[in-house]
Amino acid sequence: MQKQTTSSRVAVYYELTKPKIWYLLVFTAFGAALTASNIYNIPISIETWALMLFSVASGSAAANTLTNYHDRDIDAIMERTKDRPLPSKRIYPAVKARNFGLALAGISLVLAFAISFTTTLEQGIWATIFIAFALVNNIIIYSYILKRNSRTNIILGGLCGGAPPMIGWVAVTMSDLWTMGLAMAGLVFIWIPMHIWALTLHFKEDYNKVNVPMLTAVQSEKTSARAIALSTVVMVLFSIAPFFITTESGENMVGDVYLWTAIASGALMLGLSVWVTIKPMEKAAWTLFKFSSPYLAVLFIALMVDSGL
DSSP, X not given: OHHHHHHHHXXXXXXXXXXXXXXXXXXXXXXXXXXXXXXXXXXXOHHHHHHHHXXXXXXXXXXXXXXXXXXXXXXXXXXXXXXXTTTTXXXXXXXXXXXXXXXXXXXXXXXXXXGGGTSOHHHHHHHHHHHHHHHIIIIIIIIIIITTTOTTHHHHHTXXXXXXXXXXXXXXXXXXXXXXXXXXXXXXXXHHHHHHHHHHHHTHHHHHHTTOOOHHHHSOHHHHHHHHHHHHHHHHHHHTGGGGOBOTTSOBSSOHHHHHHHXXXXXHHHHHHHHHHHSOSHHHHHHHHHHHHHHHHHXXXXXXXXXXX
């Protein structure tokens, strides 16, 4: 019986970390690392892989846990979130969740810095900086300062989404960090507003109930649909950017496989955003939201495949 209780407790804390979110972020770090490894023909040791992936996983899980801790009051009111571990009191008292999140944050920073021992000190320091920035941006800037006060909260609050690809890149090389590495980070950052706004348009009544001014919850459906469509257009246009980034010798880092994948998948996302604009209703927004995560994953898969050809 004790074994079953322990297993159940582990499952609840795992749920608290919002694994569906950090799975995707870890995948973007993996994609960035493999793309850099393919472009520069730099092998990645098992130790570096482990440190990088577990650092991003624990850092993302920490951010999700600590934002869940901060939002436990409104989560208890919203229909979508009332059954989460904290509002449902499956974790009680709440301070246990806070301590768990802080422990995960500490682990993520230690693991990021440990990359210094499998690569170089400079790479480890930059990985640590990116993890620290992501934690501060997501927990302090977004959750504590912007989320309940600004309708554009997710724009500045979404900068943290670009950290995992940057960490994946620096775990391999410092070369072109601020070109190709930054472009891959930008794919995630620019993707976030569309992803979140589509979700909040679908659940707008929940957000209005707790006075959280997400843009698509406080604006009219027509205005919200236009914001989603505009952010989708920007995202699709930016997704072409990696194709134009070249190495020092003038060769493209990625080629036609990535370009046509970005164009085809972008066309699908544009089509869905047009649907939301024409019929700004919950079903259309929910469909766009559901397609948005696979879309980002497809872009990173294309980067990995193309760079390895």
